[in-house]
Amino acid sequence: MYSQTEKSVLLLISSLASFLVPYTVSSLNVALPAIGSSFGLDAVTLGWVTTAYLLIAAVFMLPFGKLADIYGRKRVFIIGTILFAIGSLLAAISWSGSVIIIARMIQGLGGAMVFSTSMAIVTVVFPPGERGRAIGIITATVYAGLSLGPVLGGFLTQMYGWPSIFIVNVPLALIVVVLTILFLHDEWKDLKSGFDSGGAVLYGCMLMGIMYGLTVLPSPASILWIGGGVAGGYLFFRWEQKQERPLIRLSTFRTNRTFLCSNVAAMINYAVVFAVGFLVSLSLQYTRGFDPATTGMILLAQPLVQTVVSPLAGKASDSVEPAIIATLGMAATTIGLGVLLIVLPSGSVLWILAGLVILGLGYGLFSSPNTNAIMSSVEVTDLGMASGMVSTMRTVGQLISLAIAMMVFSVVIGTVEITPDVYHQLEQSTSIIFIICIGLGILGIFTSYVRGTVRNHESEE
Incomplete structure (x- = not known):
């Protein structure tokens, strides 16, 4: 049992760590045109600045989650935070496109260790009656990073250059490491459970x-x-x-429909949403001529709504079946994508903001209840695996989102630098990507709806 003070400190540490990665991702969306100009990168190569992180994170999240179950979540959490700081520093001093992509890969390795452990730590500390609220707070912190990222990223890029968005990560990561060493004394490990290296x-x-x-x-x-x-x-x-x-208990997927469908729904949710910031940023800056700071302020709408809604949805999922809330969220997300498809090419900024607000509402309603459903559907010995799976599904979904965008860019625009000559093709590409994502969103609504319930499992804990 943990005291209320210990729970608060643990929640603070996990929240700070969970802030770093989404802040970097969202601020990077605003800075991508500046990075592309610095190194003369085409649209596809520029996409790799984001994709490199996601690819490495997706590969290592689940293995690190399992290693954390065996050797200790605290240890893996600290090492991951340090690696993320090192990757941030290297990205800040990059002298070529190749170097910044390598730096993003190091960040991906660290991010995999952080995200595969933070949710497991919180889940083992907070009982079912408090878990949804705690998960909601962490999710809100993730969205706070997404919210502040475009604003800070736009301001820092315009005032001090794009390297400054990475430099900010270093002191934040050091604070997380120090707090973890000083205050997180409990460690959960199972040394008798061997690691499946071949798997x-x-x-x-x-x-x-x-x-x-x-x-x-x-x-x-x-x-x-x-x-x-x-x-x-x-x-x-x-x-x-x-x-x-x-490495993965396959029986969990065969016998636990809630775990299976919730993870698939999470992957679809991130696949349909993640590229939105990237696409809206390119559209506003290239075709409408907005500066990074203004673009950041517009992009703020979506994560700001997510930050407000997420803890409320998480708390509600402690008393209301998570599947109901999450399914409503997926439906709202799909509607938001439809609005953006219509208004982004030539609609007013107010309509673009409306689309982003609806998208943020859906995203906030979905994420916390869905994560609560996943983490509450497994035994304590599998929490690291479940946490790693949650993070893996998120990252795979994000990677699918970018893969869709990069594939469409390759077909419609080709490997040329983005100039006024290809702005029309850029708009065409964006519309095609949104149509694909809307189709996936409809599939996500169905997957979320058929997942079943988690109440019976929670009552046994």
Whole structure:
């Protein structure tokens, strides 16, 4: 049992760490045109500044979640925060596009360690009656990072240059490390549970092949990468069935419909939403001529609403079935995408803000209840795996979102630098991407609706 003070400190530490990554992602959206100009990057290569982080994070989140269950969540959490700070520093001093992409990969490694442990730490401390509220607060902190990112990123980029958005991460990460060392004394570990290294390698090959293949579509090499990833997936599932202590308990997916559908719904949710900030930022700055600071203020609408709604939705999911709230959220998200599809090319800024507000409402209603459903549907021994899976689904969804965008850009625009000559193609690409995401959103509504309930499991805890 934890005292209220210990719970508050733990929640503060997890929230601070959870702030860093989304802040970097959202501030980076505003800074991407400036980064592209600095290094002369085309649209596809510029997308890799974001994709590199997501690809590495997706591959390592689940293995780090399992390692945290075995060797200690506190240890993995601290190392991850330090790595994220190192990656941020390298990104700030980058002298080429290749270097900043490598720095983003290091950030991805650190981010995988942080996000695969933070939710597990909170879940084991807070009982079911308090868990939704705690998860809602952490989710709100994530959205606070998303909210402040465009504003701070736009201001810092305009006043001090894009490297400054990475420098801010370093002192914040150090604060998290110091607080964790000083105040987080409890450690949960299961040294008797061995690590499935073979499964981790096959899992990494599966995700790397499929996710990288998606990002290089429609090139012929994409078929080879995706085919290799599918083959790796087949070997991974065969391997896991034979392991006494597998990386993933496949039986959890077969017998726990809530866990399966909630994770799939999470992946779809992030797939339809993540590229929105990237697309709206490019549209406003390139085709409408807005400066980074103004663009950041407009993009603030979505995460600001998410920050307000998320803790309320999380708290509500402690008493109301999470599936109901999350499904309503997915529906609102899809409606918001439809509004943006219509108004982004030539509509007024007020209509764009309306679309972003609806999108933020849906996102906030979905995320906390959905995460609560996932974390409440497994036993305590699998919390690290579940936390890693939540983060993996988020990152895979984000990567799918960017892969869709990059694929459409490759087909419609090609590998040329974004200039006024291709602004019309940029608008065409954006509309196509939104249509694809709306279709996925409809699928997400169905997946969220059929997940089942988690109340019976919670009553047993």
